[in-house]
Amino acid sequence: MDERVWSPAVELADPSQEREVISARLPEQLAYVEATSPFYRALWAAAGVDVHDIRTVADLARLPFTEKDELRRSQDAAPPLGGTQGQSLDRITRIQCTGGTTGVPMRMGFTRADLAWLDDVAARAIRCAGGVPGDLVLECMNYSMYVGGVTDHMGFEHAGLCVLPYGTGNSLRLLELVQAMATPWLLYSTPAYALRLAQVAREHGLEPRALRLAKGIFSGEGGLQVPGFRDLIEETWGCSAQDVYGLSETGVMAAECQHRTGLHLITQGHFVTELIDPTAGAVVPCEDGATGELVFTNLGREASYLVRYRSHDLVQLHAAPCPCGRTGLRFSMIGRGDDMFIVRGVNVFPLGVQDVLYGLRPLVTGEFIIVLDAAPPIDYEPRVVVETAAEPSSELAERVAEAIRLRLNFSPAVELVPAESLPRAERKSQRLFRAYLGDAP
Numbered sequence: 001m002d003e004r005v006w007s008p009a010v011e012l013a014d015p016s017q018e019r020e021v022i023s024a025r026l027p028e029q030l031a032y033v034e035a036t037s038p039f040y041r042a043l044w045a046a047a048g049v050d051v052h053d054i055r056t057v058a059d060l061a062r063l064p065f066t067e068k069d070e071l072r073r074s075q076d077a078a079p080p081l082g083g084t085q086g087q088s089l090d091r092i093t094r095i096q097c098t099g100g101t102t103g104v105p106m107r108m109g110f111t112r113a114d115l116a117w118l119d120d121v122a123a124r125a126i127r128c129a130g131g132v133p134g135d136l137v138l139e140c141m142n143y144s145m146y147v148g149g150v151t152d153h154m155g156f157e158h159a160g161l162c163v164l165p166y167g168t169g170n171s172l173r174l175l176e177l178v179q180a181m182a183t184p185w186l187l188y189s190t191p192a193y194a195l196r197l198a199q200v201a202r203e204h205g206l207e208p209r210a211l212r213l214a215k216g217i218f219s220g221e222g223g224l225q226v227p228g229f230r231d232l233i234e235e236t237w238g239c240s241a242q243d244v245y246g247l248s249e250t251g252v253m254a255a256e257c258q259h260r261t262g263l264h265l266i267t268q269g270h271f272v273t274e275l276i277d278p279t280a281g282a283v284v285p286c287e288d289g290a291t292g293e294l295v296f297t298n299l300g301r302e303a304s305y306l307v308r309y310r311s312h313d314l315v316q317l318h319a320a321p322c323p324c325g326r327t328g329l330r331f332s333m334i335g336r337g338d339d340m341f342i343v344r345g346v347n348v349f350p351l352g353v354q355d356v357l358y359g360l361r362p363l364v365t366g367e368f369i370i371v372l373d374a375a376p377p378i379d380y381e382p383r384v385v386v387e388t389a390a391e392p393s394s395e396l397a398e399r400v401a402e403a404i405r406l407r408l409n410f411s412p413a414v415e416l417v418p419a420e421s422l423p424r425a426e427r428k429s430q431r432l433f434r435a436y437l438g439d440a441p
């Protein structure tokens, strides 16, 4: 694989050019995967498919999907990286783990070429989201074994920005640092952390708008597309707030441009993306307004590659041209798969609840948690604990419950608690608690 040549860090503006790249790279990548992966060889043999017959994106539908649990089990059977390791350890230069609020971590290996690719895509996303050389980034992600801290840091450097690797925790010291530096700065964190940081500032007599935060780029959890949530961050800090989307297993995949017309998928040349019906598994045509789950296939990765990997993230596609000129797929998040639960046959995402609650501000603060007390099937009313800025009353609880029922088609048991009583996230906000698994707020 040494002779493998990588494309320069450009976005492909012309869709036909992207098709050419895919038709050249896809068969080559699948042949490489077949030659190096006991996991995929077994999966494809069991499905009775000869992978050499797969030449186009449409052909991909003949291959089975890949689920995270299967990859994780493969690592248990063949540590350290399982049947998708792809390269010997002397070629692998970094291992990181996938996070998420549920589940056991999965290990991902990267060769030098894989890391170059990861940096390339992250840099495109950062530029798309408005980050430019000259911006001073305070990165407040978790610098640890998990993807997101170090990987995104490298993306900022690759995009030519100046990054200060702050990490998570000790918010007061961070505020002292930005005061001492006395220059406009860019915050890279989860969106919930932006609000948490403002809260800490005010507790110490500092007005967030005086702290010169110019830009916010946010990732790691949904929510920024809930209009009131973004507005609150921008009003609090006097900054812009842009959304970036990615998965631990894939890295950064999409970002909003300044026009905020949804998330631009910026992985051209590195991934094939399919949209599927999450229940039937059938491919959904990529048309305006289509909804479905994103499925990803690597086009050039050497280690820990993915073929038809199910994201379990539900999106809606937008086809109208964006004024920025980007032509790739563009989408809005409907919900992150890890957080979905089903109440009497209705799919519920915490993001939907957040949207309803932000519409009820200022009666409620917008902070909430959902607690599932008993295992599925959920044929009971899940508890939705909501912070209220007003005096808690049964009338207000009923009003909140009614708003959720009307918009999301399920009946919650709403409990009101005083403002500031729910924990604020330093890292990812956890909105959903499966108490029946011992997961308690």
Ligand SMILES: [Zn+2]
Pocket: 257, 258, 259, 260, 261, 264, 322, 323, 324, 325, 326
């Ligand atoms: Zn755009």
